[in-house]
Amino acid sequence: MTRALIVIDMQRGFDDLDFWGPTANPDCEANVAALVAAWSASAEPVVVVRHDSVSPESPLHPGKPGNALVDVVAEVSPALFVTKNVNSAFYGDPDLHAWLVAQGIGELVICGIQTNMCVETTARMAGNLGYDVTVVLDATRTFDLTGDAAGLGTVTRTAGELMATTALVLQGGGFARIATTAEVVG
Template structure:
């Protein structure tokens, strides 16, 4: 796998509010935070651009709502902001796709000459997947570091319920099998980026 010298790392919604299990339920991939941190470190250490994304939920009960402590980025992410040698952008959004945030992610990436994005964060099947799909639709070479994402158990129609692992795997299959993104491991990305 090739990781471009100017590939942007897009860190989606790694916020404290996702650490409230009473709201979200059971999660998968307990190693995701360590993998996200390692990818930020590699990106900053190689001078590549990093985009930090925060979800500002409009739902009054959401742990991600503005004004609630859970809206803030997790400490290990917040302490890394501004530490890299490369360009950095902070995007806020109220919907699933980071491409519908402020400032305009697509415009910034194009101005920086970025054609490849590596996406990590929370939730695999929600904002990570939606950002990846839209990135693919916009013509970016999209890579998702699967084990640097996580999600939660989910109930859908007809009483169907899927575990967080099942939901994440279905998301990965849709992204990879559907041609929206290459779904890979953190180790593969790190090896290619060094």
């Protein structure tokens, strides 16, 4: 079974902590770099996904410098480059699922930002579409989140708690296996 590395939203705008708030996993970019290097060395396909926010205030808006990919990902010559403005890479342009099917790819290894948003949504959809999915948790990161949880009042979760919850839900729900960079490249 052919596999592909899906690198999601590794964009400079996520370094704007004044906008996003506290984050976890400072090793994310280095771990993504290790995965990209391993895939490049084995000549396996790398899919790069970029979030083009429709919100003019977002650092990820196409008119802002934060829309740019981080250097380690910008230097990749991807087999496919997908742009999206929603959480799932399967609702981007071009059609990721159609491309994967045409290439005979059945196994996906997913990394990137944000763990509990675009990475998790893409992994859930991939699992539902029948792909064999691995999420490389230490090659993802996210940000603290506070919001009104209907009936529960205001709830706050740290980035670390959100990453752990995503891992638990994806693996426990049968959507994806959770692995480390060392396990995947070793």
